[in-house]
Amino acid sequence: MAEITSIDQLDAAGKRVLVRVDFNVPLADGVVTDNTRIRAALPTITKLVGQGARVILMSHLGRPKGEGFEEAYSLRPAAEHLATLVDAPVLFATDTVGPDAQAKAAALENGQILVLENLRFDKREKKNDPAFCAELASLADSYVNDAFGTAHRAHASTAGVAALLPAYAGYLMQDEVGTLTGMLEQPQRPFVAILGGSKISDKIKVIDALLDKADTLIIGGGMCFTFLMAQGKNVGTSLKEEDWVERAAAMLQKAQDKGVSLLLPTDVVVADAFANDANTQIVSAGAMPDDMMGLDIGPKTAQAYAQAIAGAKTVFWNGPMGVFEMPSFEAGTKAVALAVAQNQQANTVIGGGDSVAAVNKFDLAQHMTFISTGGGASMELVQGEALPGVEALRA
Numbered sequence: 226m227a228e229i230t231s232i233d234q235l236d237a238a239g240k241r242v243l244v245r246v247d248f249n250v251p252l253a254d255g256v257v258t259d260n261t262r263i264r265a266a267l268p269t270i271t272k273l274v275g276q277g278a279r280v281i282l283m284s285h286l287g288r289p290k291g292e293g294f295e296e297a298y299s300l301r302p303a304a305e306h307l308a309t310l311v312d313a314p315v316l317f318a319t320d321t322v323g324p325d326a327q328a329k330a331a332a333l334e335n336g337q338i339l340v341l342e343n344l345r346f347d348k349r350e351k352k353n354d355p356a357f358c359a360e361l362a363s364l365a366d367s368y369v370n371d372a373f374g375t376a377h378r379a380h381a382s383t384a385g386v387a388a389l390l391p392a393y394a395g396y397l398m399q400d401e402v403g404t405l406t407g408m409l410e411q412p413q414r415p416f417v418a419i420l421g422g423s424k425i426s427d428k429i430k431v432i433d434a435l436l437d438k439a440d441t442l443i444i445g446g447g448m449c450f451t452f453l454m455a456q457g458k459n460v461g462t463s464l465k466e467e468d469w470v471e472r473a474a475a476m477l478q479k480a481q482d483k484g485v486s487l488l489l490p491t492d493v494v495v496a497d498a499f500a501n502d503a504n505t506q507i508v509s510a511g512a513m514p515d516d517m518m519g520l521d522i523g524p525k526t527a528q529a530y531a532q533a534i535a536g537a538k539t540v541f542w543n544g545p546m547g548v549f550e551m552p553s554f555e556a557g558t559k560a561v562a563l564a565v566a567q568n569q570q571a572n573t574v575i576g577g578g579d580s581v582a583a584v585n586k587f588d589l590a591q592h593m594t595f596i597s598t599g600g601g602a603s604m605e606l607v608q609g610e611a612l613p614g615v616e617a618l619r620a
C-alpha cells in the first residue's frame with residue numbers, strides 16, 4: 226500500500242495551505258473548556274507558520290443543522306483560543322467558503338493564520354458535495370489533513386478536497402496512523418488489549434480484529450455481561466444484549482482456537498440501582514443476584530487484570546471497566562489505568578473516547594506512550610477498515 230504523503234514533503238513558503246484540523250472542542254459560555262485538540266494541531270500549524278505559509282484552518286464543531294450560522298457552534302472561540310497559543314496573527318472568517326472567507330484568504334499574508342467558520346454550517350460538507358469541495362479547494366494551493374478524529378468520515382474537507390489539491394498528512398495524522406498501525410502490525414509481545422465500555426454490539430468488530438493480533442484480551446465494562454451469559458452465567462439486571470450472546474460465544478471459541486488468553490471478570494461489584502448511592506455488594510461472577518446489576522469489575526478481577534497488564538510489552542486500551550463516572554464504580558477502571566501507567570516497559574496506547582476521559586480523571590495521561598485523539602477513527606483503524614481521510618493522502 227502506498228505511503229501517506231507527509232507534510233515534510235511540502236515546501237509551504239508563501240503558499241496558501243488549507244488545513245483540516247479537529248477543533249471540535251467543548252465550549253461553555255463561548256469559551257474553550259478543553260484545548261487538547263487545539264494543542265494537538267500545533268506542531269503542524271507552527272511548522273507551516275514557521276515556513277512562511279498562509280495557513281487556512283477549517284474544522285467542524287458539534288452538530289449544527291447545516292442550514293447556516295448557529296452561534297452555539299461557531300468556531301470563533303476556538304480561533305480566539307488558538308491566538309493565545311501561537312506566535313502569529315489569527316484572523317477569523319465569518320463564513321466557510323463565502324465572500325468573507327474568499328476575501329480574507331486572498332488577502333492573507335505569509336505567516337498569518339485564517340480560521341474559517343464551522344464547515345458543518347453548510348450541509349454540503351457531510352455530503353462530500355463536489356461543488357463545495359471545489360469552493361474549498363479554490364481558497365488554497367495545497368491541502369493538509371491533520372484531523373485524525375474525523376478521518377473515518379468521507380466528507381468534503383476530509384476526502385473530496387484532497388483530490389483537488391496536492392494533499393499531505395499533518396504531524397498529528399502521521400503520529401496517529403503510524404502509532405496505531407505500528408502497534409497492530411509489529412507489536413512487541415506480549416500484546417495485551419483491554420476492551421470495555423457499554424455494549425458488545427459496538428465493539429464486536431474490534432474484538433474480532435484484536436483476537437487476530439493480541440496475546441491477551443481483557444474484557445470489562447457493560448459488555449462483559451454478554452460474555453458471562455455466553456458462559457451460562459446469570460447476570461441479574463446487568464446491561465446485556467441477548468441477541469449477541471451467540472456472537473460472544475463465537476468470540477470465546479475464537480480466542481481458544483487462536484490461543485489468545487481472553488480474561489473475563491471473576492468477581493463483580495453489583496448494585497441495586499444505577500446510582501452512585503445504590504446498595505452494593507462484591508460477588509463472584511457466577512453468583513450475581515437476580516435483582517442486581519454489575520456496574521464494575523471486582524477487586525480480584527482488577528488485580529488479575531493489573532497483573533496481566535504488568536507483563537505486557539504492548540498495551541491497547543479502549544473503554545472503561547465500569548461506570549467510572551460514578552465514584553462507587555470507578556475502582557476497576559482506576560486499577561486498570563494505574564496498571565497501564567505503571568508499565569513503563571510497554572508501548573501503551575489509549576484508543577480514544579471514554580478511556581481518555583478515565584486516564585485524565587485519574588491524572589495519568591502523562592504516563593501513557595500515546596493517547597489517540599480519535600475515538601471512532603482509531604476503532605475503525607483497529608478494525609482494519611480503510612479510513613477515507615487517510616486513503617486520500619496516499620501517493
Ligand code: AMP
Pocket residue numbers: 421422423424427445446447448464519520521543544545546547548549550578579
Ligand atoms: P463506550 O462508549 O461504549 O466506550 O461506553 C462507555 C460507557 O460505558 C461509560 O459511560 C460507562 O459508564 C459505561 N459502562 C461501563 N461499564 C458499565 C456497566 N457495567 N454497566 C453499564 N454501563 C457501563
